Structure formats: structure tokens, C-alpha cells
Amino acid sequence: MSVSIDAGNPAHRLLPPRPVPEDLDAHLASFGPRPQPESNALLDALDASGLCGRGGADFPTGRKWRAVNEHTKRGGDAVVVANAAECEPASFKDRFLVTYRPHLVLDGLEHAAETVGARRVVIYTTKSHSDVEAALSAAIRERRRRDDSDRFIEVLVGPNRYVAGEETALVARVSGHLAKPKIVPPRPFQSGVDHLPTLVQNVETLAHAALIARFGAPWFRSVGTPRSPGTALLTVSGAVRTPGVLEATCDTTVGAIVDRAGGVDGQPATVLLGGYFGRWVAADRIWSKTIDAHSLQSVGVSLGTGVLVVATATTCGISETDRVLTFLASQTAGQCGPCHVGLPAIAETFHKVATGRARPAALDLLVRWSHDVRGRGACRHPDGAMLFLSSAMEVFAKDLRHHLKSGPCRYSGQRPLLPVPATEAGWW
Amino acid sequence: MWYATRASGYTALILLSASVVLGVLTSSRESRPEWPRFVVQSLHRNVSLLVGLFLVIHILTSIIDPFAKLTFLDAFVPFIASYRPLWLGLGVVGFELLIAITATSLVRHRLGWRTWRGVHLFAYASWPVGVIHGLGTGTDTKSLWALGLVAVCVGAVIAALVWRLAHAGPRFTALRFLGIAGSVASIGALILWMAVGPLEHGWAKAAGTPADLLARSGAGPTTAPVPVTHLAAGLNDPLIGTLVSSPTHATATLTDTRDRALQFVIVANADGSGTLTVTRSGGDVCQAPATIGNTSVTARCGGVLAAIQIVNQGNGAIGGTLTTQKATA
Amino acid sequence: MVRVRLRVDPIKCKAHGMCGELFPERIRMDDWGYPVIDQRALPDDVLEHARRAIADCPRAALWVESVDEPGARVRPDDSD
Numbered sequence: 001m002s003v004s005i006d007a008g009n010p011a012h013r014l015l016p017p018r019p020v021p022e023d024l025d026a027h028l029a030s031f032g033p034r035p036q037p038e039s040n041a042l043l044d045a046l047d048a049s050g051l052c053g054r055g056g057a058d059f060p061t062g063r064k065w066r067a068v069n070e071h072t073k074r075g076g077d078a079v080v081v082a083n084a085a086e087c088e089p090a091s092f093k094d095r096f097l098v099t100y101r102p103h104l105v106l107d108g109l110e111h112a113a114e115t116v117g118a119r120r121v122v123i124y125t126t127k128s129h130s131d132v133e134a135a136l137s138a139a140i141r142e143r144r145r146r147d148d149s150d151r152f153i154e155v156l157v158g159p160n161r162y163v164a165g166e167e168t169a170l171v172a173r174v175s176g177h178l179a180k181p182k183i184v185p186p187r188p189f190q191s192g193v194d195h196l197p198t199l200v201q202n203v204e205t206l207a208h209a210a211l212i213a214r215f216g217a218p219w220f221r222s223v224g225t226p227r228s229p230g231t232a233l234l235t236v237s238g239a240v241r242t243p244g245v246l247e248a249t250c251d252t253t254v255g256a257i258v259d260r261a262g263g264v265d266g267q268p269a270t271v272l273l274g275g276y277f278g279r280w281v282a283a284d285r286i287w288s289k290t291i292d293a294h295s296l297q298s299v300g301v302s303l304g305t306g307v308l309v310v311a312t313a314t315t316c317g318i319s320e321t322d323r324v325l326t327f328l329a330s331q332t333a334g335q336c337g338p339c340h341v342g343l344p345a346i347a348e349t350f351h352k353v354a355t356g357r358a359r360p361a362a363l364d365l366l367v368r369w370s371h372d373v374r375g376r377g378a379c380r381h382p383d384g385a386m387l388f389l390s391s392a393m394e395v396f397a398k399d400l401r402h403h404l405k406s407g408p409c410r411y412s413g414q415r416p417l418l419p420v421p422a423t424e425a426g427w428w
Numbered sequence: 429m430w431y432a433t434r435a436s437g438y439t440a441l442i443l444l445s446a447s448v449v450l451g452v453l454t455s456s457r458e459s460r461p462e463w464p465r466f467v468v469q470s471l472h473r474n475v476s477l478l479v480g481l482f483l484v485i486h487i488l489t490s491i492i493d494p495f496a497k498l499t500f501l502d503a504f505v506p507f508i509a510s511y512r513p514l515w516l517g518l519g520v521v522g523f524e525l526l527i528a529i530t531a532t533s534l535v536r537h538r539l540g541w542r543t544w545r546g547v548h549l550f551a552y553a554s555w556p557v558g559v560i561h562g563l564g565t566g567t568d569t570k571s572l573w574a575l576g577l578v579a580v581c582v583g584a585v586i587a588a589l590v591w592r593l594a595h596a597g598p599r600f601t602a603l604r605f606l607g608i609a610g611s612v613a614s615i616g617a618l619i620l621w622m623a624v625g626p627l628e629h630g631w632a633k634a635a636g637t638p639a640d641l642l643a644r645s646g647a648g649p650t651t652a653p654v655p656v657t658h659l660a661a662g663l664n665d666p667l668i669g670t671l672v673s674s675p676t677h678a679t680a681t682l683t684d685t686r687d688r689a690l691q692f693v694i695v696a697n698a699d700g701s702g703t704l705t706v707t708r709s710g711g712d713v714c715q716a717p718a719t720i721g722n723t724s725v726t727a728r729c730g731g732v733l734a735a736i737q738i739v740n741q742g743n744g745a746i747g748g749t750l751t752t753q754k755a756t757a
Numbered sequence: 758m759v760r761v762r763l764r765v766d767p768i769k770c771k772a773h774g775m776c777g778e779l780f781p782e783r784i785r786m787d788d789w790g791y792p793v794i795d796q797r798a799l800p801d802d803v804l805e806h807a808r809r810a811i812a813d814c815p816r817a818a819l820w821v822e823s824v825d826e827p828g829a830r831v832r833p834d835d836s837d
Contacts, residue, residue: 183766185828336767337791345789372787378768454815457773457790464778466813537817541769 013231014207015247016100021135024142027103034107037213039115043069046209048217050229055083055165055202056275056305058293061209064199067189068116071197077119079193080112081174084125084132084203085158087165088275089327089419090307093233094203096245098125098132101207102139108206110151111213116199121153122174123203127424128160160424162276162331166379167200169333174198178427180333181379204233204306224250225292228303232291236261238309238417239268248291255287258310266312270395272418274304276324277384279391280317283310300391309417316411317396318403320418321389322347322354327420328385333427338376342369343385350389353400356407363404366393430493436486438577441562443479444526445581447472448555452588456595473533480530483523515564518557525554555585556614563622582618586611659706659713659729659752667692667736667748680725680738682748692736692750696720703727704734731755760798761821761831763807767791769818776810776819784810798824 016022022030037045046062053059072078082105086094098105105123113121125132133155140153156174158164164179171192173179192198201209208230212220221229228250234257237243241262248257254271258264268283279301289295296302311317329347332340346369352358353366370389373382393400402409450472459465487503498516502509504524507517532539532547559582589611593604669682669692677697684690689709696702696718704718704727718727725736733755738748763783765776772790782803783795799807799821811819821831 183768337770337772337789338767338787341789341791342787369788372793376767376791376793378766459774459778465773466775466778469775469813469815537812541816 012247013211014097014101014104014204014233015245019100021100022103024103024139024146027101031104031107031211031214034110034210035213036114037111039069042111042115042213045212045217049212049220050217050226051205051208051212051220052228052293053202054204054208054232054306056088056277058302061201061205064189064201065112065115068197068199071190072117077196078116079120079122079174079196079198080109080116080118081170081193081198081200082109082112082123082203082206083165083170083200084123084129084136085165085170086129086305087126087160087162088305088307089162089421090235090237090272090309091275091305092235093245093306095129095132097204097207097233099135102135103143104207104210105203106136106139106143106153107213108201108203108208108210109153111209112199112201112206113151116197118199120193120196121151122156122193123153124156124158124170124174126158126160126164128421133157159426159428160421161333161427162328163333163379163381164427166381168379170200171198173428180335180427181377181381183378225290225294227294228292232303232306234291234303234306234308236308236310238272239265239312239315240310241265250292251290253288253290254308257291257308264310264312266314268310269313269315270311270317272307272309272311273301275307276328276388276418277380278302278304278307279387280321280395281391282395311417314411314414315417316399316409316414317392318354318399319408319412320416321392321396322351323416323420324418325350325385325389327423328381328388330423332381333379336377336382338373339382342373343382346370346373346386346389354403354408354412356403356405358404360404363393363400430489430495432489433486433493436482436489437562438574440479440482440486441558441581442577443475443482444555444558445585447475447479448551448585449588450475451551452585452592456592458595476530476533480526483526487523512565515561519561519565522554522557522561525550525557529554559618564625582615586615659732659734661732661752661754663750663752665750667750669746669748670744671738671740671746672744680746680748682736682746682750684750694718694720694725694736696725704729704736706734728755759831760824761804762796762798762824763794763810764820764822765792765794766818766820769816771816771818773815775813775815779813780806780810782806 016030020026043062043066046065047060049062051061053061053064068078084094084098084105086092109121109123112118123136125136136155140155143153158170158173158179161179163169163181164173166181167188168182168184169179171188172182174193188198188200190197192200208220224230231247231249234246234248235244236246236257240258241264243261246257246260248260254273258268268287270280271283271286272278272280273286273296281299281301285299286296286301289299291303293302311320325343325347329343332343334340346366349358349362349366349369353362366389370386374386375383377383399409450468454465454469454472457465459468491498491500491503498509502516503520506520506524507513509516528547529551532544536544559578563578590608593607593611596604663684665684665686667682667684669680671678671680673679675698677695680692680694680696682692682694684692690713691707693705693707694702695705700720702718702720702725703715704725705715706713706729714729716727716729718725723738725738727734729752731754732752734750734752736748736750738746740746763780770791774786774790776792777784777786780803783799783806784792787793807821811817811821822828823831
């Protein structure tokens, strides 16, 4: 993935104007010193800003911090974990943010720690992103040398498995156990790391929070839409000329975003939005839609982790789906029957359909099974995978019937669009 | 009463074997329309409770019956009994394991599955312990019906284990193979042990049956009954009697409380010499010169060394302990 | 009176299948032997079956929780 930061957009907030990592001096030159607002003031500002989590869940940030605060107000400790794991294979935004503006992320992390009264502050990344670990450690060392804060920020490295970035799995790993999800309730804000109230927040969200702390809620809302104020980071890839990480205001259309990524190399046919728990959608349905949450909802999709993959008619959506589904089936934590038995069964059946070795009844089986596994795991892994699958079966319905009858099409052997990383063996 | 002990013991063994088989079937998740899983599990639980009931009967009757002279303590502390201590002790171990298993199963929901299961696995230990206890202590071990019964029980459990291991999922192949091989090999080991142990002549004595029981029952594995005219070795019996002193000598007359026909007369002379006369039902067993100590008297009676410890209880009443062992020279 | 529904802990559940046999009114087994539990509130006349299923589950993976207050476990031996 090439380093391409779109420097032309005047709405730049998170990403630096040039692709140069900002050290502490540059950071202070850009933003000035970190303010230390009173907790309630910052919570009010977050509420007013309408900032929502950028890790895929889109949950109101102010409410999340308040929930943890409620538990620590009565006395007792809390833990804050910044999620820089980015286990979504097609997403690069978090890594980029941490590489180019680590101090903005760390500022946000410190704000969170102060507001919820956290004793332990952790930033969590994965083994395969060693450059992230290096960038963070360097930035933390810089801050300590500068004596800006006596707060000790721990960099913790977890396994690169898809579910390891899930909230409860992350909490488990930070608590010193295997990075596997747990059932909720209790949610981390009630009982998380070492049974303490824990705030888990995506690094992009923390960076936005750091800006809100400096510039206020009205400033944040000055761009974007009422439902989705401010800007968002997206990873644009697929059949675009200059794939990369972009920052866009939430009132920008999908088409405009793709243009900023160099435009489509051919005619856009379908778009995958949100990541591997996201949905496929026909390009013409979404091209003129903004990335505002309501607008996307009207075509049945959401921004998720900000992954936007453009596919042309020469992309075989079935073989792409087949590969990703097989990947997702290999990424279960092996804890819940419907998921770790069901997903491989579903992936195998879909593979048979894709390679023309299944009977028509297989399609009904897929639909039935995909309904069966939803909601029956401890986490949302089966749900997300099935959302992805059902959107593929809908958008690529014609291709699906073709594959069922005649096996792989002439585009099936092409270079794959969606990356599928090698699976790591461990959970530690 | 000893019949009650043996009967309840064999019943408990049958039920325990059935319980193990049912337990193995329950964990296998097999089910048939006529035998839903919850029925198999329910049976397993109920049969296990019955095992407990029969074990209690088995233990109580063994204590009440004077034959083996077992005390309440012998039922809870393994290996201290006077009757076949090792083999009886195994029964105690098995019993205590079953208490733990039953207790944890009753509060299973509060304990958490891992703890409950850790204890429950000891069922795989308590069953063989019970089988070996039965074979080692069993009065009936040599009889055909008992051997047949035990063979059926062992066969059923081993068959269930082998079946379960063979039907297990694809994981742990090496462990499953070892498990099956181990189960089958243990039958071979059991048969070998039986051949040189419980089925051999002289087992009761080797197992630690007190000698007087051997003598009395006569149905012990020794072909010849102990001759009445000799004093038996391996005795450890309390005695009571009287002491009559005169200026020249003292005469102690003692009766064996365990074998009231056996009487001892010790004559101790002023010069330190003495004699021991042993009679049974009035007839002479032996008469020999005795070494008189302060509180003990020793004499050699044929091939047996007899020692009598004497306790003066005052007013002419005395008590004592008789110990006999084979003379070495 | 607390309205309750039956829940299963999918991590503890190991597809032993007792619950489906004991409470077929609200539990059906999927194609892989795992329980699919009807999430509606349980009427009084089936509560005893729910309790039996909870008690007999080999992994203690079932419990009832309050419909109105999810996360509030109701002990299996509570009588309403």
C-alpha cells in the first residue's frame, strides 16, 4: 500500500499536509500545547460535538467516556486502552494516523485517561504492525524526555487475528489472557481489564477528541453533517489509480472521494464499504451518496472502519467473497459452536458454489445457515461475516447463478482485490 | 452379617460399573430415539446415588460384623485396618473419592464446570480401585460366580471406554490410541495379577488376614487346617487372668480372650527360672522352660516363639498380651 | 413478577444436546447440534422445563435473565 496522503483538501484536520511523520516539536508547532480541561467540560464538549467512534461501531464518544466515568466517580480505578490494532486487512488509516501524527493520538489518550481517572494507560497494537509499535514507542519516549507528562503509557502488542481487535478480546489480552472475546454483559466500561471499568477507544476517535479539547465542539461541527459532523479517515483501494488514506468531511460523496484517489481505472461496478464486516453495494446506488451515516443507511450500508474498495465489472465478486469468507471462517476464536463450526461450513459451501461443484439447493442452505449463525456467538464475528456474505449474494446474484452452473468465470483468476493476510497461529 | 457385606459389596461393584458405562455414554453425546441423552444422564445420576447407598450398607455391615474386627476409623483412614490392610485400604480410597465426586456433583452449578470436572475425573480412578479392592479382600474371589461377575463388569467398562475413545473426534489421535491400548493392556495386567495373587493358594495370608481368622475359618487357602496341638504363629491376642504368689514361686494363669480354649500357665520360681504350659481345652499343647523378665515371659513352643507381656491390675488380677512368631533357628 | 427469557453462554456450550430434548418448546438444535433459543419471554407453564434444562446442562451453560433488565441473572432455582 503506497503512502498517499491527499494534501489538496482544505478540510485537513487529522492528517498532516505533507506525508512526513510529526515529532513532538512539529506537533506542538501545529497545535500548541495540550490543554487540561476539567473533566465535565470535556465530556460536555464531546457530547455537543457529536463525535462517534471510528473503530466501526459508531457509538457516541461522549456517552462512552461518561459511562466509564460513572463507575470511577464512586471511587476506584479505571483503565484506558487505545485501539491501534487495525486487524481489518483492507484498512490502513489507523496505522497511518499513528505513524504521521502519533502525538495527536497520544494527546487524545491522555485526555481520556484524565477524564475517566485511569491508573493504567495502554495503547494496543498487533505483531504484524511493527512500524506502528516503533512509532508509538518513539513518540512516548519523546514525551517522557520532555517531561510533559509523568503518565506512563504502555505499548502492548497482541496477535494479528481478526477478532483480536474486538473490544472484549482486546481487554482479555491487556489483562494478560489470550486475546479471545468474552460474552457481554458485562461490557468493558463496567468490568474490563482486571475487572476494572475500561474505556476502549479507536485511535482515530482519540485524535478527534484531542482536537475537540483544543478547538471546541462548534469548531468540530463546522464541517460535515448534523448526524456525522467533522471529518473521517478512509482507506480507498481497489480499481483506483492512487489508492491510499484520505480524510474527508462527512458531507463528501463517495464519487468525490474516489476522484481524490485518482478516479476509477475503468467503469465502477460495485463498492465494498466498511471492511470485511461491511457490505457490497452497486456503484450506481452509492456514487452520489455522502458518507454521512443517514445517507449511507438509506442504501443499507455504513462507514464501518472507513474501508472503501471499488470494483469494476472485470472483478469477480464471487471469488473475492469466497476468499474473504474463507479468511473470516479461519479467524474464529474457536469458542462458540455456531461460529467455529458454522462459518467454515458456510465458507466451504460457498466455495463449492463458486467453483461450480454445488447443487442449486446449496444456495438455500447458505441462506438458512447464514440466518442460523447470526447473534449466536459471544461476539459479532458471525454476524459481520454473514452481513458481508448476504450483501454479496444480493449484489452478485447474477454472477452467483453463473458460477453455480458453470464454475469460475473468466475474471476469477485475476489478481485479487481484497487482501487476505496469512493467519497467525497464536492468540497471545 | 458378613454375607450382607459381601452381597452389598458386589452389588455396589455392579452398580458402579454401570454408572461408569453410563457416564461414558453420556459424555459421548450419542443418542437414539429410544434413549434420549437426558435419560442416559438421569440414569447415570440415579445409579450413582444407588452406589452410594450400597456402599454405606457395605461399610456399615463390615464394621458391625465381628469377623474382621473393623472399626469406624478403618472405614475412613486407609491402610490402618488389621484385616488385609492394603486391599481394604483401597476400598477406603475408592469410597472417599466417590464421596468427593458425589458432593461436587450435588453443588455442580455453584462450583463451575472446570472444578466439577477435575474432581469427576477421579471416577476413572475410583472404579479400578473398587475392583481391585473387591478382588483383594473378597472372601468369594475364587468362586466361579464372583469371577464371572467381575469379568462382566470389567468387560463392560473397558468396552465402553474403548468405544468412546474410538468414536471421539479427530483430535488427540495419539492420546486416544494410548487410551485404548492402555485399557486393553490393563485387562491383561489384571488377569496376570489375579493368577499370581488372589487366585493362588496362600492369598488370604499374604493379603494380611489375621492368623486367628485363618485358623478359625479353616476355609482359608491353606489345605491343612492348623493342628490343634501346636501353638499358632502370628498371634497378637489380649489375655486375662489371675496371679497367685507364694514365697517360693508365682503362678500366673491366663486365658486368651480371642480363643478362650487357649490357656497359659506360667510358673516363675524364686531362682529366676520358670515354665510355660500351654493347654487347649484342657489338652496339652506344649510345656517349655520360660525366660522370666520383669513384665514379660518368653518361651519356645515347638517351632514358635511365644512372648507374654503382663500387666498387674492389682488384687491378683492380671492382664497380658500374647505375641507369637515363627522361631528362626 | 419478573419476565424472563432463557439464554445460553455460547462459549460454555459444547452441543451436548440435553436442552433441546428437555425443552423442545423453545429450543431447537441447529444443523451442528448447537441450541437456537427462542428469545421471547417465557410463559409460566414452561418455566419448569426451562429450569430442568438449566439444571441438566452438562456445562451449566444456560441461565434465565430478566427481559427488562438484560444482564440481571435470575437464579435457576428462584420461584418467580
